[in-house]
Structure formats: C-alpha cells, structure tokens
Amino acid sequence: xxxxxQVLVIFPHPDDEAFGVSGTIALHIxxxxxxxxxxxxxxxxxxxxxxxxxATRESLPKIRKKELQDAADALxxxxxxxxxxxxxxxEFEDDDKLTEKISExxxxxxxxxxxxxxxxxxxxxxxxxxxxxVVRAVGQIEETKRPKLNLVAFANNSxxxxxxxxxxxxITAVEDKKIASIKAxxxxxxxxxxxxxxxxxxxxxxxxxxxxxERFWTYKF
Amino acid sequence: MKPIEPTDxxxxxxxxxxxxxxxxxxxxxxxxxxxNNEDFFSAGAYIRNALVRYQHGKIIGDxxxxxxxxxxxGWIYAEGLNHYEVDEQGRLLTAGLDSTGKLAVALQISxxxxx
Ligand SMILES: [Zn+2]
Numbered sequence: 188x189x190x191x192x193q194v195l196v197i198f199p200h201p202d203d204e205a206f207g208v209s210g211t212i213a214l215h216i217x218x219x220x221x222x223x224x225x226x227x228x229x230x231x232x233x234x235x236x237x238x239x240x241x242a243t244r245e246s247l248p249k250i251r252k253k254e255l256q257d258a259a260d261a262l263x264x265x266x267x268x269x270x271x272x273x274x275x276x277x278e279f280e281d282d283d284k285l286t287e288k289i290s291e292x293x294x295x296x297x298x299x300x301x302x303x304x305x306x307x308x309x310x311x312x313x314x315x316x317x318x319x320x321v322v323r324a325v326g327q328i329e330e331t332k333r334p335k336l337n338l339v340a341f342a343n344n345s346x347x348x349x350x351x352x353x354x355x356x357x358i359t360a361v362e363d364k365k366i367a368s369i370k371a372x373x374x375x376x377x378x379x380x381x382x383x384x385x386x387x388x389x390x391x392x393x394x395x396x397x398x399x400x401e402r403f404w405t406y407k408f
Numbered sequence: 409m410k411p412i413e414p415t416d417x418x419x420x421x422x423x424x425x426x427x428x429x430x431x432x433x434x435x436x437x438x439x440x441x442x443x444n445n446e447d448f449f450s451a452g453a454y455i456r457n458a459l460v461r462y463q464h465g466k467i468i469g470d471x472x473x474x475x476x477x478x479x480x481x482g483w484i485y486a487e488g489l490n491h492y493e494v495d496e497q498g499r500l501l502t503a504g505l506d507s508t509g510k511l512a513v514a515l516q517i518s519x520x521x522x523x
Pocket of ligand 1: 199200202203311314
C-alpha cells in the first residue's frame with residue numbers, strides 16, 4: 188500500500204466504512220498517516236432497531252453516534268467529523284452547497300487520497316449523492332493537484348460496467364481491529380456478526396476473503 | 409419498545425386529541441429492497457414534524473394494529489403497527505417491525521418538535 192500524506196474518508200452513514208474500508212483505514216493509521224473520516228448523517232433512518240428492539244426511531248441516532256465513535260476508537264481514528272445531515276435526505280440537499288462543504292474540507296486537509304463511494308454504483312440514494320458531491324469537488328481541482336479517488340462500488344452491475352477493482356488491500360494484519368470496529372456498530376451489524384461465529388471457527392474461506400480483502404476502483408475523470 | 413397494548417395506546421392517543429401536535433410518519437422498504445430483489449417495487453413516504461391537530465384518534469385491529477387520526481379537514485393513518493413506547497418526554501412512539509425486527513412503518517406523536 189502506498190504511503191499517503193493524508194487520507195480523507197467521506198461517507199453518508201455510520202457503518203458505511205465498516206465492511207469495505209475500515210481495514211484500509213487501520214492500515215493507514217498504523218503507517219502513521221493521518222486519517223479524517225467525515226460521516227454526513229447519523230443513520231437516523233436505519234431499519235435495524237435490534238431484535239427484540241432495544242432502540243426507537245428517536246433513540247437510534249444517539250446510539251449510532253456512540254457506535255460510530257467506538258468504531259473509530261477501535262481503528263485508532265482520532266479525526267472523526269459528524270456533519271449532522273439527515274439520513275435519506277442527502278440527495279435533496281443543495282448540490283452546490285454540499286460540494287462547497289467538501290471542497291472546504293479538502294482545502295483544509297490537503298489529502299493525497301480520498302475514499303468514498305463510486306457514483307452510479309453505490310445503490311443507496313445517500314451514497315450516490317455523497318459520491319457525486321465528492322467527484323464534483325475533486326473535479327473542480329486543477330488536474331495535476333487532484334488527490335487520488337479510491338471508490339467503493341457494490342451495485343450488482345458494477346463489474347460488468349466499470350470492470351474489476353484496480354486496488355486490492357490485504358488487511359489481514361489489522362483484521363482484529365476491523366472486526367472490533369464492525370462489532371462496534373452493534374445496532375446494525377449484530378445479527379450478521381452472529382452468523383460469523385461458526386464460519387470463523389471453521390476458517391470459512393469466503394468469509395475470511397470478504398473480511399481480509401478490501402477493493403477499490405480508482406476514479407478517472 | 410414493547411408489543412402494543414391497545415388500551416394503553418388508545419389512552420395516550422386520547423391525551424393528544426385537540427392539541428397542536430408534531431407528527432412523524434414514515435413507511436419504508438429500505439433503500440436496498442431493489443438491490444436485493446430486482447423485481448421488488450420499492451416505495452415509501454416520510455414526513456417529520458408536521459404540525460397538526462386531531463379531533464379524535466383510534467387504534468384498531470388485531471396485531472398488527474392500525475391507527476387513524478381524524479383532522480378537521482382530513483385524515484392521517486398508518487397500518488402494520490406492532491410495537492410502542494411512551495418515552496421519557498411523553499412522546500408516543502409506535503412502529504411496525506417485520507419478522508427480523510426491521511422497521512417498516514412508524515407513527516409518532518409529540519407536543520414538542522422532534523429533533
Ligand atoms: Zn450507507
């Protein structure tokens with residue numbers, strides 16, 4: 188993995204980083220690279236409230252805020268920024284204002300690498316709106332000064348349309364931190380993590396591969 | 409939240425009648441419904457902090473329940489409700505959770521705006 192000057196991660200929901208990016212975050216931090224994570228919303232509209240429910244529509248944001256902080260702590264991430272937008276409304280925000288907010292963060296942090304979603308291939312409307320705004324903000328920067336964009340795509344047609352991911356990180360070295368941060372998002376991940384125990388014991392290759400290999404597409408303007 | 413006790417919910421609904429109340433109403437299949445099943449037609453609606461006043465309200469049905477609120481010039485209703493809570497701020501929070509615990513519908517009433 189290349190050594191970066193500064194990494195900026197931008198996602199709309201707490202836990203968007205958990206499965207596909209948290210290992211990469213931990214690797215950069217272990218490499219003494221500063222990492223900033225901007226999380227646009229608190230996932231207020233999450234449908235998982237626990238089963239039986241331990242949260243309500245109204246207590247969920249407070250719970251998810253704490254979970255996000257715990258997940259960041261598990262990765263050793265110290266610059267966590269919560270923007271306070273509302274879940275499922277990001278696409279209805281003013282496009283120019285959202286782009287400007289991201290541009291300001293880029294100016295302040297001067298990242299050499301930005302990690303976010305891939306526009307058109309990230310399924311959730313908030314992911315798409317976040318991805319479009321990030322690409323717009325970076326696109327406004329003079330070509331030679333642009334940070335790299337490593338993006339996450341998971342729409343069913345991703346590989347058919349944009350090809351295989353060109354960046355693969357083996358994060359086995361920080362696997363424990365990654366799993367701890369996934370577990371920290373308890374309200375959203377508990378039922379899934381519960382199905383892992385048996386597979387972990389048997390060293391299930393599909394699961395281990397999914398956890399240990401993080402994949403990104405480099406965005407080309 | 410716990411399973412709905414209709415008599416208790418009815419009592420709380422009655423307490424909010426003929427007052428200015430803030431309403432949260434939401435239905436959702438989740439943003440991944442079509443991703444998980446291409447044939448699924450995803451639909452939902454959301455309104456937060458609608459300021460309304462109802463003449464009377466009623467909970468009816470046999471788990472899941474329906475709640476309807478009669479306004480001076482209109483109606484509000486939700487169906488599929490099976491859980492509720494009156495929280496520490498005295499707000500009525502009702503929800504419909506599917507068999508896996510995922511929220512599918514929510515109807516909530518408060519005398520102060522929701523955050
Ligand atoms: Zn998300």
